[in-house]
Amino acid sequence: MAKSVVFLFPGQGSQYYRMGIELYERHSGFREWMDRMDRRLYQSTGRSVVLELYGSGRKSEEPLDHLSYSHPAIFMVEYALAQVMMENGIYPDLVLGTSLGEFASCAVAGVIDWETALELVANQADAVRNTCEPGGMIAIVSDPALFTQAAELHTNTELAAVNDQSHFVVSGTSEGIRQAEAYLKQTRIAHQVLPVRYGFHSASIDAAETAYKPSLTGIHVNRPQVKLVSGLYGMGITSLSSDYVWDAVRHPIRFREAMQRMNPSEHICVDLGPSGTLANFTKHLWKQGSGAHVYSVLSPFQKDLDRLQTTIRRIRQA
Template identity: 45%
Template sequence: MDVDKPIVFMFSGQGSQYYQMGRALYDGHPVFRHWMDTLDRSCLAIGGYSVTRELYDERQPAGKYFDRLEYTHPAIFMLEYALANVFMELGLHPQYVLGTSLGEYAACAVAGALDYETALASVIVQAEMIRTECEPGGMTAVLAPYSLYYDEPVFHTNTELASVNYDTHFVVAGGEAGLTAVEQYLRGREITFQRLPVPYGFHSRWIEAARMPYARHLGSVTLHSPRMKVVSGCRGEQENLDAEFLWEAVREPLFFRSAIKALKPEKSKIYIDLGPSGTLANFMKQNKYLGLATEDIYPVITPFSKEMTGMERIVARIAAEQKERPWL
């Protein structure tokens, strides 16, 4: 399908996952199922366990926390990479990929900077290094101006700023005691917050202990020149990727607004959120000062939507703009 506007594929990371994510597509779309099963066989060969068996276990309702890192890390990558292939099979190819956190791995794989087996192996090894080397902790999203982090000592003495997603939404990471202190402060001032389903303090010093063990794995990883423009949640636009980037993607703080600016939003584009929850699409819409056209921002799946219907509606709307009718 020829599309006049450049397409941006967006990939989110830890905190966006849940049991049964992508289940309707797995049951009803052959391309999605093919890639999920292909990646699951690789996961079985590398780690010795099946992700799809855990993810789509009928005994696990969608509302239950899905937070075991050995499963959630590969599951997020698998879903995002499989969903990207669904769209590319339909002729919708990106000119840009935007990744945040673990989503950087899916972005690199789609861009051709990593083959999917290497990307998946790196995700699995990273999860194991963090599980064995780092103290448990977590991440808490706060619905308030991010200046609060700098203004109130309870934040910067107990946690680190993990991400700023828009003016009134930021995330802090830390150990259990520090997060509890922050949440008590927020509760006392009736500020909305949410503990994310993440058992470690990503994008903070609380995962620093995994750096050196993971570096030994990254020493064997080579990134190639990407086939399209890569925009990183922590580095902005990237041309020459290196293995250190794969560590920084989960260790350094994220500034989503800067990533959007790197996409030059004043020029019309189509933004397709291929994450499990549509969080990046929502963040883009909330950055209102950038003047993005909300009708060009598409979440594909969320915990509350009909996945097949949502995907077909997106393709149909894009096709309508181009006066074409692709086969679904």
């Protein structure tokens, strides 16, 4: 039996300035999709993601954490890369997004069109930015059980994601994040404060719900045309409501649970996010020797065109 192709789409925390720059400069298909979406966004918001990403002079190591740009930038890069894969004959049998990545997942699956997805992404960024107090998120390299064991974590933050057996994310207010970081530094537990100014997947963004929900009214939601595995529910779903794109950024991510439901030997996973984060988690979850094929294309260290061509060739040969 031929292996099924899985497109993976991560969310906030994976982004950086100049992500995809090599493809934008050297791959006409990627550039065409980025420019097309950028024109659409500029018409509605007056903001250019392409100019911010590639023309602002910012370096890749600088945090891309202004929500008005980072939110649509993640969607645009992921959706454009998915289109490049499909234009090269690599079509997904299954899509899985986490958090903001659910927008790209839903658009690729035909649940909503890309124009609607981009508008909803921009509206969500504005709603959060205009109504919520600053917050943050921390990725922690440790057993997720630590969250319930350490009062310094669960008292002041919420569990935002469990990605594998040694990686989880907490989220909360700025004060909660400062307290959690102080504990992690004191105990010398490896962690990374993500380039996110708000506490997604926690109560600290609840104020945005009232402002955002009206933009979901009247949105036509189709049944997925491609099998859709939910990072929100941790399983495959066949129908969803327009509220799904809010719930996906408010409630915890269940990536580990979703991937554990799959048989590694039956799938080829391709991470279409900016940093290959979901590919790394998948490799940890699916042990070496399981028969799994896991790839990523974009990286802060560039050589994206080489990786794109190599990934397409390997999938065709699998």
